[in-house]
Amino acid sequence: MTLDEMNPGSRGRVLRNRAAGVLQRRLMDMGFHRGVEVEVIRNAPLVDPVEFLLDGQYVSLRHAEARNIEVESQ
């Protein structure tokens, strides 16, 4: 499954970052690497964007961007 499909409160582990170019780079900058654990914290009031917790840091992405990250839920 991909990161955008996970519900707030659930956790997953990153399998692959499918993005390319700037988005790939930005996601790596924020720490979306293989094996990293991600927790979906909450959706914005209008559902998009979504806030994630990884490595003790809070990061928000739009669903469109989160779709590029493959995860296995835990």
Add this chain to the structure above:
Amino acid sequence: MKENRVVALAGQPNCGKSTIFNMLTGARQYVANYPGVTVDIKRGFLRSGAGAIEIVDLPGAYSLTSYSSEEMVTRDFILNDAPDVVLNVIDASNLKRSLCLTFQILEMEAPLIVDLNMTDVAAGRGMSIDAKVLSRELGVPVASTVGNRRKGGRELKTLLEAVPKGSREFRLDYGTLEQDLLETEVELGTIFHEQTLPWRWMALKLFEKDDSVCTRVASIGERGVALLKEVERRAKEFEKKEKDDPASHIGYVRHLRAEEIERASVVRTPGANRDLTDRIDSVVVNRFFGPVLLLGIIYALYELSIVWGYKLTEYVVPWLNRFQMSVEGYLPVAGFWQSPMLRSLVGDVLTSINSVLIYIPIFLILFACIAFLEDVGYMPRMAFILDRVFRRFGLHGQSTLPLILGGIFIGGCAVPGVMATRVIADDRARFATILVVPLMNCMAKIPLYTLLISIYFVGSEGGMMLFISSITIVAALAVAKVLSLTVLRQRPSSPFVMEMPPYHMPTVHGIASRSIERTWLFCKKILSVIMLVSVAVFFLTNYPGLPEESVRGYERKAADIRAGFLREIEGTSYAKTLRDEDAFLRYLDMSDRFRQSRLAGADAESLVKRFSAEDATLASMMAGKGDEFRKLDKAAKKLRNGRLSLIRDASSERLNGSVLGRIAAFLEPATRFAGFNRKVNVALLSSLAAKESSVATLGVLYQPQDDAGKTLGERMKEQERGFTPLHALALMVFMAFYPPCVATLLMVRVETRSWLWSLFALVYPTALGLGCASLIYSGGKALGLTGLPAAWAFFGLLGAVALLLGMIPSANIEDEADGVVFERR
């Protein structure tokens, strides 16, 4: 003479780099708890025993690619300007992610010192970092600081003063990519004649498909192009074998090494205070409370800065008036009906400057509020809440603040609004925001609104205010969408990846100093422009001046009025003095000043005393008792009124005959559809410099025909029989879309780095405003609508247009959703 040593400060956004800069240099500098706030390079000096060390504050960057201007600036400085030391500031509470940047600086073979900053935050999260271990792992000196509490500064200074030891070579082992890298390094060495950049770094960048390095290699000629092809072949092969592309592999290796170093150097105490930030956020960005709190914050912002600030301006105005009066005291005395040019020019310029200076209290409070919100860390939350709405219209969550500053409801200023667009990460959305911020309701548009509403919409003032404040945001959304689908289509759009930094408690000193600094910057940028523009407007509104015939006519009338005055005071002791022309004019000047000072609250007796120093005889005519004085006073009043109406007649005629008046007349056929006559055109044109003056110009044009003390509103109503609420509505809507003032255009130039965009920002609102005003006036007339119904019909129409536009998918956003633009396979 020994040259200064140069230390470059580099670090990721939110690492507290700017506080370190301030701690080292003592200079005040923009510090904000918002990712990527520093875009310009800032410099300062550190005084030390070994001479001055120059500190250069580079833009915050997560990594050093060529994907963003911040990263390019930072990278180019480190590579090309070869600083003596790069001081890499690291957020200690976020060590792993920060190290990925550190590795990249090390790979550029720059002499490095690492500063572990925000160690207090790390400690709060139960992390204690062993600087010695970190230093050993990286092979560079490491200092620990708490920048915002100025801790660890001395230790850091000592490190910077020491002559840097050649740091030992740092090499990450890229495993399966290593062989490809080594061979590429060798090849680079044979192609380039001299080494300007480290081979290994270049090789890594080639495998990351970095645009600027690829271009550089290609520019070397055939062998360069061949090498690029070879790298591409190797990359494909690597991808097939490893099921991962080189760029992602490189990032992953760095991540693993960072994890290793973190494990070795960090001791974690479990159970420490975990995440107050998260608990705060569960309220602040809550589905229900989030928007409510946001509205509350916007409301508080207005209440504090606009409402309170406006009250404070009452204290500033007398000072400014006193200043203007004292300057005018040095100018040639005003004539009876026309003043010497120098006097009117300087008077106009001062009035323009004062009209900006009175906003200083508002700006101080506004900037302090913004600084507070930035330092606390609320800005990214605001973007998080509203991104969904704004994105539909080609804007960005981060467009919220600029729009609020511009005056999303009533009362703001486009200048700080445009300035605040700098933080918007997405280039296309940033440009769209810059171009629509001037559509918001800045403070200068309000006098005309209130004037017109008070005349033509009696009884529905509230409804009209609501109409005008909401119509602008609806229009701004629609316009932003149109712009991003058309003229901005080609500009790059970026993904939304935003850090949500932890909340901070701001310091009073930090907020106060930044508020003062920004206000000062604002004044500096604006005042010189205002001065130039007011001079230009002066000539446009005064030349070519009155025809000789009219001049003679005014002279005759002036002589009559004066003769009448002298007749009335005939026989008094004053008559002899005032028969002298020069003394008469000085008498007029003095009584003007006397009246002004009296209005400002000075008491008559002390004024007479003060004026006696100038001319005791004239001063004695200012106040007094007895029949003689009463006679003079009565005559003086008549004189004053006669003179006033003469001056007004003359200035109205001068304005109509001036360059500006002719343009206004020339435009009349075109503006007729919007219901604007020549007088209105003159007022609108003359307010190009500053919109506040629209009401003042109308005041001159609709001058009183008698001395009944009627307000401008009553005069307009009386003299414009044909003027209906529909006219007023068209005029108000035009004012809402009125072209930005010169100060804003200047700021648009600064932020877009192009005069063409400034020109565009000037032209499109004019066209839009005229179009809408014509639609309202002509359409309203055709449908028999007037006033309020026409307003809401227009609102409905514009709202529907905006909604439809919102439905159109923005090209890129949909692509992103389908994963086309940013996705690999």
